[in-house]
Amino acid sequence: MAEEVIVLTGIKETLDALKEFDKDAVKRFNKVINDELAGAERDAKNIIQDNPPMSGWRKADAARPRKTTRGGAGWPGWDAGEIKSKITKSRAQGKVRGDYTTSAGALLNKSAAGAIFEIAGRIASGTKATTAQTSSGQFLRTLGNRFGKASRVVWRVVDKDRTKIEANVARALDQAKLELQNHLNRERA
Amino acid sequence: MAVGAVVARILTQYSDKGSKAAQKDINKLGRNIDAFAKKSARAFGVAAAASAFFAVKIGKDAVDAAIADQKSQVLLANSLRNTTGANDAVIASTETYITAMQKQFNVVDDELRPAMAALTAATGSVTAAQSLMQTALDVSANRTVDLGTAVNAIIAGTRGQYRALGKLVPGLDSATLATKDYGLILDKVGKLTAGSAAKRAQTLEYRLIGLKIAFGEILETLGYALLPVLDKFVTVVTKKILPALDAFVAVNKDKLAASFAIAAEFAVILLGAAVNFGNWIANNMGLVKGMALLIAGMFVVGRISAFIVMLGALTSAFAVLRTTAAGAAIATAFATGGVSVGTAVTALAGIAAIGLTTKNLFDMANGKSNTSSTGSGSTGKYNSISGVLGSTSPTSTTLDTTNAALDKFLAGLTGNTKALKVAKSMQDKINAEAVKQNLARQAKLSGSSTIAIGGGSKLYMAQSGVNVVVNNAGSVVTNENLVTSIVDGIEKVNRRGRYIGGRFGETVQL
Numbered sequence: 261m262a263e264e265v266i267v268l269t270g271i272k273e274t275l276d277a278l279k280e281f282d283k284d285a286v287k288r289f290n291k292v293i294n295d296e297l298a299g300a301e302r303d304a305k306n307i308i309q310d311n312p313p314m315s316g317w318r319k320a321d322a323a324r325p326r327k328t329t330r331g332g333a334g335w336p337g338w339d340a341g342e343i344k345s346k347i348t349k350s351r352a353q354g355k356v357r358g359d360y361t362t363s364a365g366a367l368l369n370k371s372a373a374g375a376i377f378e379i380a381g382r383i384a385s386g387t388k389a390t391t392a393q394t395s396s397g398q399f400l401r402t403l404g405n406r407f408g409k410a411s412r413v414v415w416r417v418v419d420k421d422r423t424k425i426e427a428n429v430a431r432a433l434d435q436a437k438l439e440l441q442n443h444l445n446r447e448r449a
Numbered sequence: 450m451a452v453g454a455v456v457a458r459i460l461t462q463y464s465d466k467g468s469k470a471a472q473k474d475i476n477k478l479g480r481n482i483d484a485f486a487k488k489s490a491r492a493f494g495v496a497a498a499a500s501a502f503f504a505v506k507i508g509k510d511a512v513d514a515a516i517a518d519q520k521s522q523v524l525l526a527n528s529l530r531n532t533t534g535a536n537d538a539v540i541a542s543t544e545t546y547i548t549a550m551q552k553q554f555n556v557v558d559d560e561l562r563p564a565m566a567a568l569t570a571a572t573g574s575v576t577a578a579q580s581l582m583q584t585a586l587d588v589s590a591n592r593t594v595d596l597g598t599a600v601n602a603i604i605a606g607t608r609g610q611y612r613a614l615g616k617l618v619p620g621l622d623s624a625t626l627a628t629k630d631y632g633l634i635l636d637k638v639g640k641l642t643a644g645s646a647a648k649r650a651q652t653l654e655y656r657l658i659g660l661k662i663a664f665g666e667i668l669e670t671l672g673y674a675l676l677p678v679l680d681k682f683v684t685v686v687t688k689k690i691l692p693a694l695d696a697f698v699a700v701n702k703d704k705l706a707a708s709f710a711i712a713a714e715f716a717v718i719l720l721g722a723a724v725n726f727g728n729w730i731a732n733n734m735g736l737v738k739g740m741a742l743l744i745a746g747m748f749v750v751g752r753i754s755a756f757i758v759m760l761g762a763l764t765s766a767f768a769v770l771r772t773t774a775a776g777a778a779i780a781t782a783f784a785t786g787g788v789s790v791g792t793a794v795t796a797l798a799g800i801a802a803i804g805l806t807t808k809n810l811f812d813m814a815n816g817k818s819n820t821s822s823t824g825s826g827s828t829g830k831y832n833s834i835s836g837v838l839g840s841t842s843p844t845s846t847t848l849d850t851t852n853a854a855l856d857k858f859l860a861g862l863t864g865n866t867k868a869l870k871v872a873k874s875m876q877d878k879i880n881a882e883a884v885k886q887n888l889a890r891q892a893k894l895s896g897s898s899t900i901a902i903g904g905g906s907k908l909y910m911a912q913s914g915v916n917v918v919v920n921n922a923g924s925v926v927t928n929e930n931l932v933t934s935i936v937d938g939i940e941k942v943n944r945r946g947r948y949i950g951g952r953f954g955e956t957v958q959l
Contacts, residue, residue: 266461267461267462267463268460268461268462268463269462269463270463271462272462293460296459297459300459346454350456353462353464354456356464356466358652358653360463360464360465360466361461361462361463361464362461362462362464362466363456363458363460363461363462364460364461364462365458365459365460366456366457366458366459366460367456367457367459368454368455368456368457369454369455369457370453370454370455374455375453375454375455378455379455413455414455414457415455415457417457418457418458418459421459422459425459425460426459426460429460
């Protein structure tokens with residue numbers, strides 16, 4: 261995951277003010293964000309393949325699940341359609357962090373199978389990857405060997421495209437601020 | 450946003466929600482201080498008095514905080530002695546420990562001390578209590594409950610009652626609780642909640658609490674410095690002032706009651722008059738500021754002692770003023786005035802003089818005689834203001850009549866003030882009074898009550914009619930000095946070629 265991010269300031273204020281003068285300018289700005297997020301969403305969905313990552317991973321939830329296997333109870337089936345449909349974009353602000361920031365755009369991976377595929381084997385800071393010779397350990401190793409380290413879907417896209425997306429949105433925001441300033445100048449004149 | 454989903458934030462925006470809340474708190478604090486300052490200023494009317502009163506407010510808060518802190522410390526020390534037989538060194542080290550915990554976890558010491566006392570009582574050991582205190586703080590932070598609740602649950606555990614702890618820490622499984630091994634249970638609790646208090650201390654909320662605690666500590670430190678002064682004050686009040694007051698009240702209770710009645714009625718009149726007091730204040734700003742400073746000084750040094758002493762001063766002031774012009778009394782107050790309690794009392798006698806002036810003006814406004822005619826003896830039986838004012842008294846007439854009386858009063862007051870200004874400025878009066886005080890002091894030093902220059906009933910003066918002024922302030926220490934100074938002064942006049950009658954030396958009698 262990226263360590264540094266650009267914090268955009270004044271999105272809400274700019275749009276609220278700009279709405280009074282030029283609704284089309286607001287729409288143009290929103291379109292930039294939505295397009296960037298849609299592109300990221302599309303890329304994330306393309307990562308999901310139709311076949312399960314491993315042969316033992318059922319395509320549907322088990323009819324008579326056992327507790328101890330990946331086909332057992334609580335282990336979600338690999339339904340590519342559902343996983344893709346539950347990869348979505350969001351512009352909800354969510355909770356404000358301690359550093360006074362919140363989301364202005366995010367990708368969500370909401371399905372259970374998609375979440376497992378996304379983060380299985382993620383190592384907490386300061387810990388080591390498991391070397392256990394158990395089925396769980398084997399599952400993580402195989403998944404890592406085939407699809408790379410954890411953060412395999414939405415986070416992979418975000419890490420890859422964030423800089424580009426941030427730059428595009430920041431440029432659009434600057435443009436919106438400029439348009440707002442022009443309107444204010446005209447109003448003052 | 451979806452719950453349980455993997456959320457990858459792409460765009461991050463600044464939100465002023467948290468900073469707005471912090472700013473709101475800071476503004477609120479500022480508004481409270483402003484409001485207090487405004488109220489103080491309104492109460493006294495001048496900024497000097499407001500700042501003095503603000504100093505009193507800080508001093509009062511500091512002393513209150515120190516008293517509360519001292520009480521809390523004494524209770525904990527007593528508890529430690531009773532439960533563990535702790536000596537002074539252990540008690541001191543416990544205080545140090547509590548101070549450290551307060552700073553580290555931003556939890557106020559007034560919460561920590563009762564918790565420590567309870568844990569020590571339950572375990573019988575200061576060391577064990579300190580260990581459990583850390584766990585209690587972590588549980589309190591982790592489950593967002595107050596420290597007392599966490600401590601109670603832990604203490605219940607020491608008695609073999611684990612239910613409260615189980616409910617408080619959900620991660621504590623029933624298997625662990627079933628072992629009834631309290632060491633194991635505490636170990637598990639410790640693992641589940643470790644570091645919570647430290648994490649909580651780093652949040653904005655608790656850092657702000659930390660600031661508040663730090664400010665409270667400063668106040669307590671200031672308060673501890675003031676406590677010995679207060680202690681002395683209490684001793685003086687208990688041993689000297691109260692017995693003296695008892696004796697004073699026993700002897701003067703009737704006069705005192707009458708004085709209170711008069712003072713209260715003056716206060717009512719003055720308060721009513723103050724509503725339309727603008728002109729008078731404008732004409733006498735120096736006087737008002739001076740009085741405000743004196744009153745502020747009294748509040749700072751000790752309003753209670755001043756009030757008690759003032760009772761006696763007021764009584765004598767009323768008696769003196771019966772035979773003295775009110776303006777001269779005010780001048781005396783200022784000529785001898787300062788900001789100490791003693792001189793402030795003198796100045797308050799001046800305030801009493803204003804009260805009498807007010808009464809006089811009412812009398813004049815209603816065609817009655819002046820104050821000297823209302824007195825009934827030099828030792829002082831005070832006439833009630835109601836009796837003096839008759840039907841115009843604001844305590845016994847309708848509002849219209851009162852307003853009319855107030856109008857007359859204000860008119861009289863304004864006229865009187867203007868007349869005073871034309872005749873002599875207040876500063877001149879004060880200077881004159883200071884000279885008079887000096888002469889009185891010289892007379893006292895000379896050992897005789899009066900100094901006559903001349904023979905028989907004749908007093909010798911310069912031909913121009915100017916008095917021979919002998920400025921001896923500060924230089925006269927003996928009778929000889931005084932005589933020499935006077936003779937030198939007369940010689941000086943003679944050398945100017947003005948014969949003042951008779952041979953000097955023969956005419957000077959002491």
